[in-house]
Amino acid sequence: MSKTRVVILFGGRSAEHEISLLSARNVLNALDRDRFEPMLIGIDRRGQWHLESERTLAGATGNPRGLALDPAAPAVGVEAALVQSAPAAAESGDTVVFPVLHGTFGEDGTVQGLLDLADVGYVGAGVLGSAVGMDKEVAKRLLRDAGIPIVDFVLVTAAGFARDAQAALAPAARFGFPVFVKPSNAGSSVGVTRVRDGDGLGPAVRAALQFDRKVLIERAVDAREIECAVLGNDDPQASIPGEILVHHPDGFYSYDAKYVDAAGSSWKIPADIPPATAARVQELAVRTFRTLELSGMARVDFFLEKTGPSPALYVNEVNTIPGFTAVSMYPKMWEASGLSQKALLTRLIELALERRNARRVLKTGT
Ligand SMILES: Nc1ncnc2c1ncn2[C@@H]1O[C@H](COP(=O)(O)OP(=O)(O)O)[C@@H](O)[C@H]1O
Numbered sequence: 169m170s171k172t173r174v175v176i177l178f179g180g181r182s183a184e185h186e187i188s189l190l191s192a193r194n195v196l197n198a199l200d201r202d203r204f205e206p207m208l209i210g211i212d213r214r215g216q217w218h219l220e221s222e223r224t225l226a227g228a229t230g231n232p233r234g235l236a237l238d239p240a241a242p243a244v245g246v247e248a249a250l251v252q253s254a255p256a257a258a259e260s261g262d263t264v265v266f267p268v269l270h271g272t273f274g275e276d277g278t279v280q281g282l283l284d285l286a287d288v289g290y291v292g293a294g295v296l297g298s299a300v301g302m303d304k305e306v307a308k309r310l311l312r313d314a315g316i317p318i319v320d321f322v323l324v325t326a327a328g329f330a331r332d333a334q335a336a337l338a339p340a341a342r343f344g345f346p347v348f349v350k351p352s353n354a355g356s357s358v359g360v361t362r363v364r365d366g367d368g369l370g371p372a373v374r375a376a377l378q379f380d381r382k383v384l385i386e387r388a389v390d391a392r393e394i395e396c397a398v399l400g401n402d403d404p405q406a407s408i409p410g411e412i413l414v415h416h417p418d419g420f421y422s423y424d425a426k427y428v429d430a431a432g433s434s435w436k437i438p439a440d441i442p443p444a445t446a447a448r449v450q451e452l453a454v455r456t457f458r459t460l461e462l463s464g465m466a467r468v469d470f471f472l473e474k475t476g477p478s479p480a481l482y483v484n485e486v487n488t489i490p491g492f493t494a495v496s497m498y499p500k501m502w503e504a505s506g507l508s509q510k511a512l513l514t515r516l517i518e519l520a521l522e523r524r525n526a527r528r529v530l531k532t533g534t
């Protein structure tokens with residue numbers, strides 16, 4: 169049996185560049201080498217693509233070979249790059265790309281579009297699911313329409329805020345304070361502010377507008393952060409839920425609590441929640457996955473209210489390319505559910521091929 173070539177695509181131009189490198193190393197280490205032949209492509213902070221060796225990914229110095237990939241000529245560029253750089257594997261087996269790219273230009277459908285044009289299969293959601301999953305405002309509208317509980321929000325656009333800031337903020341008065349302000353398209357808590365009073369609202373919106381032209385103001389919920397991993401295409405399955413515990417003085421799962429302060433957060437798998445709540449998390453995770461037209465994988469993040477006799481549960485957001493480091497929640501929740509990292513990667517690659525093959529047989533014209 170010829171091996172399937174797995175192109176691990178990592179790095180990228182987002183704030184999560186470093187996390188992507190850690191994820192890529194972990195994917196490489198956990199990959200079943202009896203079945204898959206890894207190939208590494210790194211995207212540097214300027215957006216240039218390079219063919220990397222396992223040594224350079226491991227941190228050794230060396231000159232990665234430039235791929236001269238021209239994103240302006242995607243079909244030619246990707247195909248040529250993939251085929252030319254590993255001709256031996258190209259002759260025999262299949263090729264699947266594993267985009268281990270978080271945030272903009274990776275998780276948002278752009279790379280997925282490039283790969284669709286080149287007719288290359290890839291792990292995770294397609295163009296539509298990736299783009300919708302990345303845009304919190306569009307995702308929340310679709311979830312609300314499907315009857316899935318979300319935290320109430322107000323949309324502020326760059327144009328609306330520039331025209332009349334006061335009028336743009338006025339609808340959020342119904343939430344009182346505190347509120348959360350966040351860019352619609354971002355991640356890693358970049359641009360997210362917890363606002364205590366009216367004086368802080370304008371500056372927080374202005375800060376968030378640096379990252380996107382759409383900003384959400386949300387009612388603040390005093391909540392536990394529950395996460396659930398979903399795996400599959402047409403028949404998605406949910407893992408055992410986990411919980412993130414935040415210890416950082418910011419008081420929420422901020423950028424510092426995530427990445428800067430090593431003691432800023434900890435995790436617990438399984439989450440310490442009643443079985444009925446866990447079942448509800450899993451049910452909502454799968455419904456969210458279907459509603460947003462995702463495929464392959466996603467981590468669905470929830471807020472579970474801390475108080476009350478029957479605490480409310482909300483879907484906060486989805487991550488279509490969740491962290492894949494050795495200590496990331498997505499692979500760990502599957503491990504706790506009985507799926508090793510190696511088996512998980514094999515399944516993700518199979519799902520990518522299934523999805524590509526199902527699309528290949530569709531008619532594209534008359
Ligand atoms: N409405 C909210 N109520 C309470 N906490 C929130 C709210 N929105 C965001 N947060 C806090 O901010 C963190 C980051 O927000 P999130 O919407 O998950 O954006 P990101 O995509 O950057 O992770 C959350 O994990 C949570 O700690």
Ligand SMILES: [Mg+2]
Pocket residue numbers: 356357469485
């Ligand atoms: Mg989040």
